Amino acid sequence: MTLIHNRSLDDVAETAPTLGGNAVTRAFSGGSIGRLIGMLALIAILGFLTIYPLAMLLYGSLHSTPPGLAGEFNLNGYRAIMTTQNFLVLVNTVGISLAKTVPSLTIAVFLAWIIARTDTPFRGTLEVLITLPFFIPPILTAMAWGMLGNPQVGVINLVWRSISGSQDPLVNVYSYGGVVWHMCQYSIPFLFLFTVDAFRAMDPSLEESSRMCGASRWTTFRKITLLMMLPVLTSSFMLSFIRGIESFESPLFFGLPAGIKVITTDIYEAINHRATPDYQYATALSFAIMGLMFLLVIWQWALLRGKSFQTVTGKGFRPNVMELGPWRWVTFGFCVLFFVITVVLPVGQLLLGSFFRFFGFYTYEMLTLEHYRAVFSNSEFWRALRNTMMLGLLGATATMALGAVVAYVSVRTRWRGRSLIDGMAWLPWMMPGMVLGVGFLWAFAMLPGPIPIYGTVWALLLAYLALGTPVAVRVMTGAYHQLSYDLEECSRVHGANWFQTMWRIMVALAWPAFAVGWVLTFFGIMRELSASILLYSVGSETLAVVLLKLWANGNAEQVSVIGLMMMLLVILFRWVQLRFIKARISKL
Amino acid sequence: MTSNKSMTAATIRQWSRRLFLTAAGGIAIATAVWQPVQAQDAEWEKVVEAGKKEGTLVLYTALVGQPSTKKIAKAFTEEYGISVEVLEARASEIRERVRVEQAAGRFAADVMFTSEGQTRLYDAEDKSIDPLPVTPNSQKIKPQFKLQVPMASVMTIPYGIMINTGLVKPADEPKSWKDLADPKWQGKILADDPRAIGAGYLWFFSTHDRIGEDYLRKVAGQKLVFTRDQRESQRRTARGEYSIYMPVILTDMSDLKGLPVKFIVPEEGVGYVLYGNVLLKKAPHPNAAKLYLDFLQGPTAQKIYASLGYGPVIDGVTEGLPADIKAISEAKLYGTSDSRRQNEMLGKAKEIFK
Numbered sequence: 025m026t027l028i029h030n031r032s033l034d035d036v037a038e039t040a041p042t043l044g045g046n047a048v049t050r051a052f053s054g055g056s057i058g059r060l061i062g063m064l065a066l067i068a069i070l071g072f073l074t075i076y077p078l079a080m081l082l083y084g085s086l087h088s089t090p091p092g093l094a095g096e097f098n099l100n101g102y103r104a105i106m107t108t109q110n111f112l113v114l115v116n117t118v119g120i121s122l123a124k125t126v127p128s129l130t131i132a133v134f135l136a137w138i139i140a141r142t143d144t145p146f147r148g149t150l151e152v153l154i155t156l157p158f159f160i161p162p163i164l165t166a167m168a169w170g171m172l173g174n175p176q177v178g179v180i181n182l183v184w185r186s187i188s189g190s191q192d193p194l195v196n197v198y199s200y201g202g203v204v205w206h207m208c209q210y211s212i213p214f215l216f217l218f219t220v221d222a223f224r225a226m227d228p229s230l231e232e233s234s235r236m237c238g239a240s241r242w243t244t245f246r247k248i249t250l251l252m253m254l255p256v257l258t259s260s261f262m263l264s265f266i267r268g269i270e271s272f273e274s275p276l277f278f279g280l281p282a283g284i285k286v287i288t289t290d291i292y293e294a295i296n297h298r299a300t301p302d303y304q305y306a307t308a309l310s311f312a313i314m315g316l317m318f319l320l321v322i323w324q325w326a327l328l329r330g331k332s333f334q335t336v337t338g339k340g341f342r343p344n345v346m347e348l349g350p351w352r353w354v355t356f357g358f359c360v361l362f363f364v365i366t367v368v369l370p371v372g373q374l375l376l377g378s379f380f381r382f383f384g385f386y387t388y389e390m391l392t393l394e395h396y397r398a399v400f401s402n403s404e405f406w407r408a409l410r411n412t413m414m415l416g417l418l419g420a421t422a423t424m425a426l427g428a429v430v431a432y433v434s435v436r437t438r439w440r441g442r443s444l445i446d447g448m449a450w451l452p453w454m455m456p457g458m459v460l461g462v463g464f465l466w467a468f469a470m471l472p473g474p475i476p477i478y479g480t481v482w483a484l485l486l487a488y489l490a491l492g493t494p495v496a497v498r499v500m501t502g503a504y505h506q507l508s509y510d511l512e513e514c515s516r517v518h519g520a521n522w523f524q525t526m527w528r529i530m531v532a533l534a535w536p537a538f539a540v541g542w543v544l545t546f547f548g549i550m551r552e553l554s555a556s557i558l559l560y561s562v563g564s565e566t567l568a569v570v571l572l573k574l575w576a577n578g579n580a581e582q583v584s585v586i587g588l589m590m591m592l593l594v595i596l597f598r599w600v601q602l603r604f605i606k607a608r609i610s611k612l
Numbered sequence: 613m614t615s616n617k618s619m620t621a622a623t624i625r626q627w628s629r630r631l632f633l634t635a636a637g638g639i640a641i642a643t644a645v646w647q648p649v650q651a652q653d654a655e656w657e658k659v660v661e662a663g664k665k666e667g668t669l670v671l672y673t674a675l676v677g678q679p680s681t682k683k684i685a686k687a688f689t690e691e692y693g694i695s696v697e698v699l700e701a702r703a704s705e706i707r708e709r710v711r712v713e714q715a716a717g718r719f720a721a722d723v724m725f726t727s728e729g730q731t732r733l734y735d736a737e738d739k740s741i742d743p744l745p746v747t748p749n750s751q752k753i754k755p756q757f758k759l760q761v762p763m764a765s766v767m768t769i770p771y772g773i774m775i776n777t778g779l780v781k782p783a784d785e786p787k788s789w790k791d792l793a794d795p796k797w798q799g800k801i802l803a804d805d806p807r808a809i810g811a812g813y814l815w816f817f818s819t820h821d822r823i824g825e826d827y828l829r830k831v832a833g834q835k836l837v838f839t840r841d842q843r844e845s846q847r848r849t850a851r852g853e854y855s856i857y858m859p860v861i862l863t864d865m866s867d868l869k870g871l872p873v874k875f876i877v878p879e880e881g882v883g884y885v886l887y888g889n890v891l892l893k894k895a896p897h898p899n900a901a902k903l904y905l906d907f908l909q910g911p912t913a914q915k916i917y918a919s920l921g922y923g924p925v926i927d928g929v930t931e932g933l934p935a936d937i938k939a940i941s942e943a944k945l946y947g948t949s950d951s952r953r954q955n956e957m958l959g960k961a962k963e964i965f966k
């Protein structure tokens with residue numbers, strides 16, 4: 025293990041300057057009562073957002089009937105999940121998740137390194153383009169890959185057969201490989217977004233020192249670059265691995281025809297495909313998985329405890345851009361290949377199909393703009409778009425603000441209870457979305473009557489806040505781990521109050537992570553269905569609900585039109601983020 | 613002659629008396645019947661007036677994304693001036709919402725559009741619905757749709773077989789459910805998963821009871837490929853991945869016009885799901901809800917459903933429809949599922965289709 029000899033947090037606590045100012049300032053800057061109030065406020069907020077719905081689900085797992093129905097407390101749900109069949113399904117699920125997380129992380133780190141640390145041509149444009157698949161509803165890319173890679177008439181196989189003369193298909197997406205591939209389509213851009221800014225925040229002097237001491241480029245990359253990114257890498261690995269365990273669309277779409285079962289399909293069946301929804305079984309199974317996942321979090325805490333990963337110090341630096349010479353065209357080629365396979369092929373299908381009456385039937389007489397007209401003249405779509413944009417803007421901003429505060433307290437203070445809030449912020453990520461949605465429904469509906477949350481837009485907003493917090497906290501934790509404590513101290517010693525320090529140091533230096541987290545959260549809200557469908561009320565439909573209605577009615581082409589519009593929005597957001605905000609905030 | 617005359621006069625008197633008595637009796641019966649009818653009409657008029665005053669109806673529907681919902685809501689608003697707020701979600705989601713809302717004392721919805729099987733669960737387990745009111749149109753539906761459970765039947769969704777016309781020659785087309793067991797279709801059938809509640813399970817249930825388990829075991833030997841996305845599966849079959857998709861929602865036929873597919877009504881008849889409206893407990897707009905229940909069993913709504921291929925629950929609304937739509941709308945109903953045997957039959961489906 026290579027450690028960087030910046031000052032550790034233990035030293036900082038002893039020397040942190042005591043500041044005056046108002047109560048709020050004091051709450052965050054060190055006064056013991058203020059600190060207590062601040063911490064209690066955070067615990068209360070996170071408790072309401074995460075513990076309360078989970079407590080309702082825990083009740084569901086321990087009670088023979090869901091909340092509101094007469095029944096008795098028992099452990100039948102937990103007994104029912106203890107079967108050999110479930111164990112095999114769990115092993116299968118973990119295997120699939122590992123099979124997608126490890127290559128995804130490897131490719132994502134490589135792509136992030138290419139974009140952030142090399143002189144690969146057009147890397148600014150590539151940075152936006154290679155993340156696009158993440159923002160398309162999974163059902164659309166599943167449909168596109170079904171058209172491309174089905175063994176009978178998939179485009180890839182038709183081309184393969186005509187070139188090779190073979191009768192056997194080259195690929196079959198309805199297989200383990202297909203499930204893993206479709207999941208990778210989402211996890212690679214997600215992990216890339218998570219890691220790329222950590223590469224940018226790397227002080228090249230550390231790597232230069234290593235090289236000066238005789239280490240090879242590869243050893244330096246392994247022992248310095250990657251190790252310094254350990255908080256980001258472990259966080260993103262865990263987020264991706266846990267999400268893989270909870271993944272539902274890919275196994276259902278590509279796994280079911282091949283007889284592949286995962287935990288989430290079992291949970292889905294328990295809720296949707298039994299005479300009476302078996303919430304006790306579904307919640308018990310979810311809690312068992314959650315328990316296993318929490319072991320991972322503990323592993324991460326143990327791994328990072330006592331080590332410092334600061335790369336952004338008071339000393340000025342520019343991230344070193346490696347000159348690759350002719351090899352830059354190889355890295356460029358890799359990015360382009362990745363872009364073509366993961367973006368052009370599926371998105372091309374969606375774009376092409378949106379101009380024809382039916383996907384896959386590309387004849388002149390089928391050409392039409394009918395789907396665009398139908399979407400643009402659909403008043404429900406516009407209403408849902410307005411609602412979703414409002415919820416997205418508010419929700420993403422609030423989530424990132426909360427995530428930033430939680431991450432700050434958990435990483436950069438020694439407040440008692442900081443591990444508690446860090447753990448609480450993880451919880452929503454560990455519960456499958458379809459179960460957590462039910463938890464929100466139970467929690468908000470069962471609130472006392474005078475608390476006007478259920479049936480209002482606030483229920484959606486609070487659910488999104490809870491759902492987005494784990495990503496927000498992880499993104500900001502990774503960024504804060506890299507900032508040296510000297511910077512904060514320096515600011516405060518020079519007379520800046522806590523808020524000025526936060527704004528000038530913690531926000532200005534961590535803004536790229538904040539912006540990436542904001543985009544991830546915003547589009548997470550745009551796509552969220554499990555909680556939305558249970559919490560929306562008449563007039564507060566969200567885009568995901570409208571997409572479900574269109575999909576359920578067989579309007580896949582209209583869903584594609586909306587998916588493409590969402591993608592354009594991503595390009596716009598990322599462009600604004602990378603060009604405009606960067607320039608402004610860098611001046612702070 | 614005289615005696616003949618007196619006999620005739622006596623006969624006439626006798627008949628006159630009978631006629632008088634009959635007429636008097638008739639009038640008395642008619643009056644007796646008319647008075648309650650009149651009273652019922654007056655009572656219904658009060659419901660209409662009260663419903664109009666309520667002005668709004670909140671409808672929850674488990675039939676997601678169906679354009680018919682909006683069409684009918686619009687027709688209802690035109691008829692009574694009552695606006696309809698519609699909340700759509702899948703069956704299990706909408707059921708849990710209603711259950712939790714009522715448990716928490718939040719009575720937000722008036723009417724729910726759902727299936728007969730779900731209604732049985734709402735009634736027996738959740739206790740979330742009220743008995744059905746007697747409305748003018750509720751008396752006119754076909755006897756087979758007058759149910760023991762408190763659901764006002766509205767329409768049936770018919771399920772049949774879909775083929776890709778590019779892959780299946782006309783002479784080879786399956787004509788019945790039994791034809792699917794023909795070994796020539798091995799590996800060529802895409803099927804909705806019978807091991808989970810849905811269309812595939814409906815097919816499993818109805819053919820199990822009507823044709824028998826041996827038939828299902830034969831079909832299991834056909835190496836079916838399972839799916840749970842009905843609309844996408846129709847497209848996959850149209851694109852040539854499979855020769856047959858079953859069971860298909862026959863009303864989707866008009867949405868796929870222009871594609872190389874054919875929808876087949878099996879000789880035995882169609883599998884079906886009966887849908888209808890239930891009145892939710894403590895509905896905030898109870899009179900508007902009664903009007904809506906009645907309206908959906910009346911000719912206006914029934915004609916809308918029949919025009920889309922759904923099976924109506926009253927007679928006389930399929931005249932003038934295009935032949936293909938009429939064939940689906942009037943298709944013989946072969947079988948449906950019974951939620952009381954759900955766990956038993958799901959277990960059997962999992963055992964046969966491992």
